[in-house]
Amino acid sequence: MRTRPLKVALLGCGVVGSEVARIMTTHADDLAARIGAPVELAGIAVRRPDKVREGIPAELVTTDATALVKRGDIDVVVEVIGGIEPARTLITTAFEHGASVVSANKALLAQDGAALHAAAEAHGKDLYYEAAVAGAIPLIRPLRESLAGDKVNRVLGIVNGTTNFILDKMDSTGAGYQEALDEATALGYAEADPTADVEGFDAAAKAAILAGIAFHTRVRLDDVYREGMTEVTAADFVSAKQMGHTIKLLAICERTEDGTSVTARVHPAMIPLTHPLASVRGAYNAVFVESDAAGQLMFYGPGAGGAPTASAVLGDLVAVCRNRLSGTTGPGESAYAALPVSPMGEVVTRYHISLDVADKPGVLAQVATVFAEHGVSIDTVRQQGKDGEASLVVVTHRASDAALGGTVEALRKLDTVRGVAGIMRVEGE
Amino acid sequence: MRTRPLKVALLGCGVVGSEVARIMTTHADDLAARIGAPVELAGIAVRRPDKVREGIPAELVTTDATALVKRGDIDVVVEVIGGIEPARTLITTAFEHGASVVSANKALLAQDGAALHAAAEAHGKDLYYEAAVAGAIPLIRPLRESLAGDKVNRVLGIVNGTTNFILDKMDSTGAGYQEALDEATALGYAEADPTADVEGFDAAAKAAILAGIAFHTRVRLDDVYREGMTEVTAADFVSAKQMGHTIKLLAICERTEDGTSVTARVHPAMIPLTHPLASVRGAYNAVFVESDAAGQLMFYGPGAGGAPTASAVLGDLVAVCRNRLSGTTGPGESAYAALPVSPMGEVVTRYHISLDVADKPGVLAQVATVFAEHGVSIDTVRQQGKDGEASLVVVTHRASDAALGGTVEALRKLDTVRGVAGIMRVEGE
Numbered sequence: 128m129r130t131r132p133l134k135v136a137l138l139g140c141g142v143v144g145s146e147v148a149r150i151m152t153t154h155a156d157d158l159a160a161r162i163g164a165p166v167e168l169a170g171i172a173v174r175r176p177d178k179v180r181e182g183i184p185a186e187l188v189t190t191d192a193t194a195l196v197k198r199g200d201i202d203v204v205v206e207v208i209g210g211i212e213p214a215r216t217l218i219t220t221a222f223e224h225g226a227s228v229v230s231a232n233k234a235l236l237a238q239d240g241a242a243l244h245a246a247a248e249a250h251g252k253d254l255y256y257e258a259a260v261a262g263a264i265p266l267i268r269p270l271r272e273s274l275a276g277d278k279v280n281r282v283l284g285i286v287n288g289t290t291n292f293i294l295d296k297m298d299s300t301g302a303g304y305q306e307a308l309d310e311a312t313a314l315g316y317a318e319a320d321p322t323a324d325v326e327g328f329d330a331a332a333k334a335a336i337l338a339g340i341a342f343h344t345r346v347r348l349d350d351v352y353r354e355g356m357t358e359v360t361a362a363d364f365v366s367a368k369q370m371g372h373t374i375k376l377l378a379i380c381e382r383t384e385d386g387t388s389v390t391a392r393v394h395p396a397m398i399p400l401t402h403p404l405a406s407v408r409g410a411y412n413a414v415f416v417e418s419d420a421a422g423q424l425m426f427y428g429p430g431a432g433g434a435p436t437a438s439a440v441l442g443d444l445v446a447v448c449r450n451r452l453s454g455t456t457g458p459g460e461s462a463y464a465a466l467p468v469s470p471m472g473e474v475v476t477r478y479h480i481s482l483d484v485a486d487k488p489g490v491l492a493q494v495a496t497v498f499a500e501h502g503v504s505i506d507t508v509r510q511q512g513k514d515g516e517a518s519l520v521v522v523t524h525r526a527s528d529a530a531l532g533g534t535v536e537a538l539r540k541l542d543t544v545r546g547v548a549g550i551m552r553v554e555g556e
Numbered sequence: 557m558r559t560r561p562l563k564v565a566l567l568g569c570g571v572v573g574s575e576v577a578r579i580m581t582t583h584a585d586d587l588a589a590r591i592g593a594p595v596e597l598a599g600i601a602v603r604r605p606d607k608v609r610e611g612i613p614a615e616l617v618t619t620d621a622t623a624l625v626k627r628g629d630i631d632v633v634v635e636v637i638g639g640i641e642p643a644r645t646l647i648t649t650a651f652e653h654g655a656s657v658v659s660a661n662k663a664l665l666a667q668d669g670a671a672l673h674a675a676a677e678a679h680g681k682d683l684y685y686e687a688a689v690a691g692a693i694p695l696i697r698p699l700r701e702s703l704a705g706d707k708v709n710r711v712l713g714i715v716n717g718t719t720n721f722i723l724d725k726m727d728s729t730g731a732g733y734q735e736a737l738d739e740a741t742a743l744g745y746a747e748a749d750p751t752a753d754v755e756g757f758d759a760a761a762k763a764a765i766l767a768g769i770a771f772h773t774r775v776r777l778d779d780v781y782r783e784g785m786t787e788v789t790a791a792d793f794v795s796a797k798q799m800g801h802t803i804k805l806l807a808i809c810e811r812t813e814d815g816t817s818v819t820a821r822v823h824p825a826m827i828p829l830t831h832p833l834a835s836v837r838g839a840y841n842a843v844f845v846e847s848d849a850a851g852q853l854m855f856y857g858p859g860a861g862g863a864p865t866a867s868a869v870l871g872d873l874v875a876v877c878r879n880r881l882s883g884t885t886g887p888g889e890s891a892y893a894a895l896p897v898s899p900m901g902e903v904v905t906r907y908h909i910s911l912d913v914a915d916k917p918g919v920l921a922q923v924a925t926v927f928a929e930h931g932v933s934i935d936t937v938r939q940q941g942k943d944g945e946a947s948l949v950v951v952t953h954r955a956s957d958a959a960l961g962g963t964v965e966a967l968r969k970l971d972t973v974r975g976v977a978g979i980m981r982v983e984g985e
Binding site: 146150158263264268269272273274278343413419421422423424425426432434435437441453454456458461464 | 579587589590692697702704705706707772832852853855857858861863866870871872873874878882890893
């Protein structure tokens with residue numbers, strides 16, 4: 128084993144960074160044995176140097192992250208700051224000064240992944256980011272390496288623990304959205320401003336990264352259709368249960384049927400209770416992958432948290448250090464397929480539509496005609512009357528989002544339709 | 557991209573081999589793009605050259621596997637013959653003649669993994685075998701690479717699809733073992749001679765491989781305690797359900813509590829219905845991993861079959877080809893921890909014991925005394941009387957296998973105990 132240590136610069140010492148530092152210290156011997164050389168924390172860049180950080184050597188702490196990545200003797204920069212800047216500049220500076228990079232930064236990778244990969248390649252360095260998607264769950268490496276000889280057709284994932292906690296709570300207790308959110312906040316599963324989670328921004332960033340890797344193409348954050356889950360109601364769960372389903376916020380990346388393009392989207396969806404994703408509870412994440420040869424795979428685990436994310440970061444650190452010792456780099460960006468990303472209108476799936484209608488003869492015929500005129504085939508209809516009003520629940524066969532949109536627009540214009548109470552996609556069948 | 561192709565020799569052209577050959581042909585462009593050079597099937601060694609093999613170029617077929625691996629221009633040998641010989645000799649010959657090896661051979665890896673790794677290392681070649689454990693499910697790579705910065709404490713897996721199909725059938729229909737086995741055989745899930753599956757030999761080989769990788773130590777097939785599932789009855793499932801459990805044949809690899817040794821075992825066990833492994837249906841496999849930092853992870857998918865296994869083989873092929881192009885090798889054997897394997901008597905778990913006892917006062921007190929004398933603490937007792945006889949179901953707290961064995965021996969000697977109807981371990985809590 129080499130005795131001269133590999134030097135690691137840690138950018139950020141919050142929930143994840145402090146766990147990375149802790150494990151690097153407590154498991155130093157194991158890491159050295161697995162890498163083939165010792166690793167040494169050479170510096171830790173923080174914003175607030177005065178904050179008490181138990182177990183973190185004070186002499187390593189600096190507020191000058193730029194000077195740290197420019198030192199020239201750093202082998203690997205671990206970026207766990209998050210956000211776009213200064214993370215982006217620090218990472219490119221790191222490459223320019225000879226370091227490889229391990230990052231947990233989903234927002235940055237989703238927005239600028241291609242440029243960062245190009246910078247890494249230009250300098251012959253590694254850029255690894257297992258922790259950016261689904262925390263501790265090995266996902267990037269399996270998709271990029273284990274399935275490298277297969278053709279992935281669909282990735283269907285619960286990639287945000289906060290929203291899964293909320294939806295699971297609504298499912299199991301019958302609570303409404305606000306009540307479940309309040310509990311998630313009280314328990315620390317949701318942030319004070321939960322927008323990034325509940326509006327699907329966080330999941331959309333992960334969808335962009337997953338789609339790019341799964342399909343060997345480039346998918347940017349802007350390419351991902353996004354719909355949050357703030358409008359999911361207790362009534363939606365009742366409807367879902369009536370058809371043996373539950374509701375999850377899913378990130379869905381698919382090859383279109385003719386294989387010439389891909390789609391990526393995040394929205395709430397009904398999935399059958401028999402689907403492996405349906406039983407993913409609490410703040411856990413899980414990603415379901417469908418490929419030509421392997422068939423159906425699922426990866427399950429904690430999607431966030433200091434220690435789980437640190438596990439993913441350190442797995443990458445070991446790999447990058449090993450590459451460095453053997454004078455090579457791991458797989459970089461694989462975007463050779465260069466498939467276009469189709470707009471949401473071309474996505475084909477099934478829909479669950481609840482209508483408030485007048486309780487009189489002929490309404491169902493009118494509604495069915497509208498569906499037929501738009502080429503949307505109906506699978507089942509359930510009609511319930513109450514006090515002169517009635518509700519009509521329609522579940523469709525597969526149809527394009529555009530066709531469904533046209534159908535709903537036309538339904539709203541019918542005199543007998545009082546309102547469209549809810550539209551939800553049905554997935555995983 | 558390099559234009560000179562990497563040459564692959566395929567040993568075996570059965571269910572898996574023919575899929576490997578098929579995908580190498582139909583997905584040649586994708587493989588070339590992902591590797592950075594074309595790959596070419598240079599030869600296929602078979603036992604029966606006259607068998608019709610659709611899509612397999614006849615000019616590549618040979619019966620002389622030894623000559624094929626000795627050619628000297630082969631970059632990667634893919635071994636999907638199975639069994640110990642001639643696979644072992646062919647693999648070592650391949651290393652000697654400059655090739656890296658991708659294998660799906662669990663029996664060989666479990667028995668001679670250390671020697672094969674040593675041969676690979678001595679010749680500076682790769683030995684990859686993702687397909688040897690749980691078919692298409694990425695497991696070896698996540699354990700060896702993604703979790704390289706973490707400390708794995710337990711691996712709990714359903715790693716045999718045949719037995720899971722049988723147990724799932726018994727669970728869902730109330731069928732007995734033989735009836736469920738007959739159905740598995742009729743449907744092609746069980747072989748004519750199901751011994752390797754139902755007696756746990758197949759799972760034990762996988763347990764040895766998983767334990768070695770998870771704990772960075774050497775675990776041989778002989779180190780794995782093994783108990784088949786042929787004696788699981790419909791009544792056991794009724795008992796399991798009464799406590800909210802089901803029964804699975806599990807491969808369990810654990811660090812002992814003080815961390816100084818490991819254990820590996822295969823046996824039927826009751827697990828709670830709320831455990832993610834409980835909902836693994838049919839012939840699917842799943843492996844649950846517990847580690848210090850990542851927490852609880854699960855990997856799920858098809859554990860066998862031609863195409864799924866080929867997916868894993870080809871993922872390895874891409875990795876090995878990439879390593880070859882960059883003049884390096886991937887992670888080899890990591891056995892630095894050199895932990896001893898403790899015998900079964902030292903395994904600590906919970907037990908579900910059914911006793912047929914005389915239906916008279918004082919029996920429970922007698923039985924409880926025996927448990928206490930052996931240091932086995934009782935969690936719950938359920939007593940049911942019927943026609944002068946009674947059954948007593950005892951669920952214990954955690955105790956060593958040796959202590960439980962002593963308890964059962966003493967119970968058998970009690971006049972009031974007519975028989976020990978069943979003993980099953982309780983896991984996953």
